[in-house]
Amino acid sequence: MNEVEMKDRLLELLTYKSVFGLDDDESVELDALQRTFPKLVEESNFDETAAAIALSAVTEVEEMPLALKSKVIADASKFFAEEESDEQLTFDKTSRFSQNIKPAVEKTHWSMPPWLGWALAGAACVALIANFWVARIGPNEIVSVTPTPTVTPIAEPSNAEKLQKFLASSKDLVKTAWTDPKDESQNLGEVVWSDEKQQGYMVFKGLQANDAQKEVYQLWIFDETQDEKTPVDGGVFNIGKDGEAIIPIDAKLKVKNPKMFAITVEKPGGVVVSKREKIVALGKV
Amino acid sequence: MLFEQSTFQHPARWFNIETSVREKNFGIETYDFVAEKILERISSGDQTAVNDCLDQYGGLVWSLAKRMLPDKNDAEDAVQEIFIEVWKNADRFDETKSSETTFIAMIARRRLIDRLRKTTRQPGQDSLDEMLYEPTGADGREVHTSIEAKRAAKAMNDLRPEQRNVLQLSIVEGYSHSEISEVMGIPLGTVKTHARRGLMEVRNALEADSSRSGKEVSA
Numbered sequence: 001m002n003e004v005e006m007k008d009r010l011l012e013l014l015t016y017k018s019v020f021g022l023d024d025d026e027s028v029e030l031d032a033l034q035r036t037f038p039k040l041v042e043e044s045n046f047d048e049t050a051a052a053i054a055l056s057a058v059t060e061v062e063e064m065p066l067a068l069k070s071k072v073i074a075d076a077s078k079f080f081a082e083e084e085s086d087e088q089l090t091f092d093k094t095s096r097f098s099q100n101i102k103p104a105v106e107k108t109h110w111s112m113p114p115w116l117g118w119a120l121a122g123a124a125c126v127a128l129i130a131n132f133w134v135a136r137i138g139p140n141e142i143v144s145v146t147p148t149p150t151v152t153p154i155a156e157p158s159n160a161e162k163l164q165k166f167l168a169s170s171k172d173l174v175k176t177a178w179t180d181p182k183d184e185s186q187n188l189g190e191v192v193w194s195d196e197k198q199q200g201y202m203v204f205k206g207l208q209a210n211d212a213q214k215e216v217y218q219l220w221i222f223d224e225t226q227d228e229k230t231p232v233d234g235g236v237f238n239i240g241k242d243g244e245a246i247i248p249i250d251a252k253l254k255v256k257n258p259k260m261f262a263i264t265v266e267k268p269g270g271v272v273v274s275k276r277e278k279i280v281a282l283g284k285v
Numbered sequence: 286m287l288f289e290q291s292t293f294q295h296p297a298r299w300f301n302i303e304t305s306v307r308e309k310n311f312g313i314e315t316y317d318f319v320a321e322k323i324l325e326r327i328s329s330g331d332q333t334a335v336n337d338c339l340d341q342y343g344g345l346v347w348s349l350a351k352r353m354l355p356d357k358n359d360a361e362d363a364v365q366e367i368f369i370e371v372w373k374n375a376d377r378f379d380e381t382k383s384s385e386t387t388f389i390a391m392i393a394r395r396r397l398i399d400r401l402r403k404t405t406r407q408p409g410q411d412s413l414d415e416m417l418y419e420p421t422g423a424d425g426r427e428v429h430t431s432i433e434a435k436r437a438a439k440a441m442n443d444l445r446p447e448q449r450n451v452l453q454l455s456i457v458e459g460y461s462h463s464e465i466s467e468v469m470g471i472p473l474g475t476v477k478t479h480a481r482r483g484l485m486e487v488r489n490a491l492e493a494d495s496s497r498s499g500k501e502v503s504a
Contacts, residue, residue, distance in 0.1 A: 011481075011485075012477075012481055015480060015481040015484045015485065016462075016477065016480070016481070018484065019452065019455045019456055019480045019484060020398070020455055020461060020462050020480070021398035021399065021401070021402045023402075044488075045488055045491075045492075046484055046488065047391045047394075047395075048382070048383050048387055048391060048433075049437070049484055049487050049488040049491060050391075050394060050456050050484065051383075051387045051388075051390035051391040051393075051394055052387060052390075052433040052434050052436070052437035052487075052491065053437045053441060053452060053456045053457070053487060054349060054390055054393075054394055054456050054457055055345075055386065055387065055390050055433070055434035055437070056434040056435065056437040056438035056441065057352075057438075057453070057456075057457040058345065058348050058349065058352075058434075060348070061344040061345055061347075061348050062344060062347060062348050062351065063343075063344050063347075064339065064343040064344055064346070064347040064364070065347075065361075068347070068361050068364060068365070069339055069343060071361075071365055072339060072343070072364065072365055072368045073335060073336070073339070075365055075368065075369055076332070076335045076368065076372060077332075079369060079372050079373075080330070080332050080372070083330075084330075167365075168365075168369060171366070171399070172399065172403075173362070173366075174403055175359075175362065257403075285403075
């Protein structure tokens with residue numbers, strides 16, 4: 001392709017991107033061409049044009065539902081809190097090297113003194129040595145033990161908190177509802193997945209409790225990389241009496257563009273290939 | 286005085302005309318001044334700007350999402366994603382290139398296109414004729430949109446019908462090129478050609494309008 005053809009192709013891809021979006025191959029091609037002709041991209045203004053066309057068709061603006069507004073505000077609070085904490089972390093790291101740099105936003109909350117990290121690390125070392133001492137020598141041989149400082153462990157975030165963070169931070173979410181295959185009108189919750197993060201969560205409501213000694217639930221992910229006969233194993237899990245749970249997906253292989261999620265009942269520990277004798281939930285994308 | 290600014294000299298800056306013309310035509314200087322500063326406030330960490338942003342642009346984003354994503358839950362999820370993107374990208378807003386409204390609509394469209402590409406769209410209940418271009422304000426419920434949106438409406442009206450229909454179905458209704466090919470009964474390549482030429486014509490018309498306005502204001 002000569003320069004004229006390359007520029008022409010770049011403009012073509014830029015228009016398609018603004019109007020339809022691009023597939024993976026086109027995106028790669030566009031990235032390469034953009035690097036070659038950055039000025040052409042800067043002056044194209046196709047995104048602005050498409051936005052103006054979209055705006056021109058808005059003849060009536062509907063008020064955003066209050067519940068949605070609350071969610072957006074909650075998302076914003078989390079976003080800015082994370083931003084602040086990231087900024088603080090960066091500041092703490094860099095402040096040892098450049099004392100004159102001030103954070104962009106003045107912090108009003110308590111922040112950890114720089115020496116405290118070293119103190120906690122020291123305490124942890126003392127605890128480790130004490131533990132080693134007890135293990136090697138035995139309690140009977142200990143004459144006196146200096147009380148070791150206790151470090152309060154940071155509470156592990158709940159699955160609900162992890163899910164919220166995941167939803168807020170993932171750009172490529174695939175989301176679908178769980179339905180009962182025997183009665184598709186019955187909603188059993190939702191499943192969300194991100195190809196980029198290779199993570200996802202299942203949310204269940206009203207799924208029957210299982211006896212973990214006898215059987216477990218197992219997730220299967222049908223995607224474009226695997227044959228339908230061999231979907232990706234998404235891990236096993238249990239459901240308690242209330243029938244509600246938030247379960248992180250534990251995919252055993254890389255998942256790309258999932259088309260369907262399915263839950264089967266299997267023997268404890270799960271299986272490598274399911275006979276699909278008992279399918280309890282389906283999530284079609 | 287904004288009228289004395291030289292931002293109209295460069296064709297690429299045609300989007301910046303909104304604030305000035307609004308001031309001149311509608312006398313709502315305070316309103317626009319506050320609105321135009323929302324993203325700047327957000328990028329500087331002023332969290333009180335979040336509410337202002339939702340008051341100013343929430344309904345617009347919600348309307349764009351509902352139009353492109355018929356499923357209400359999907360539209361709600363999209364709106365949440367869009368505003369996260371707005372918070373993340375507020376510092377990239379360049380007032381010499383576009384208005385805040387257009388900037389936010391651009392972010393919204395990117396997220397909505399991403400979502401649309403992941404789902405198989407089920408065309409809605411509207412007939413093709415109903416979905417195709419309805420000039421802004423035709424039903425008397427005209428909203429106070431940006432100057433560039435009004436210019437885009439005019440430029441769309443000036444396009445050949447097939448170009449206008451392709452842009453309408455894709456940009457406004459969120460159809461993929463293959464869906465448009467099916468709906469309009471034309472080859473895929475023709476759909477792409479109409480999209481490309483149509484978008485370029487609208488862009489050129491907007492740039493020409495802006496250039497003219499810039500000269501008028503300068504004079």
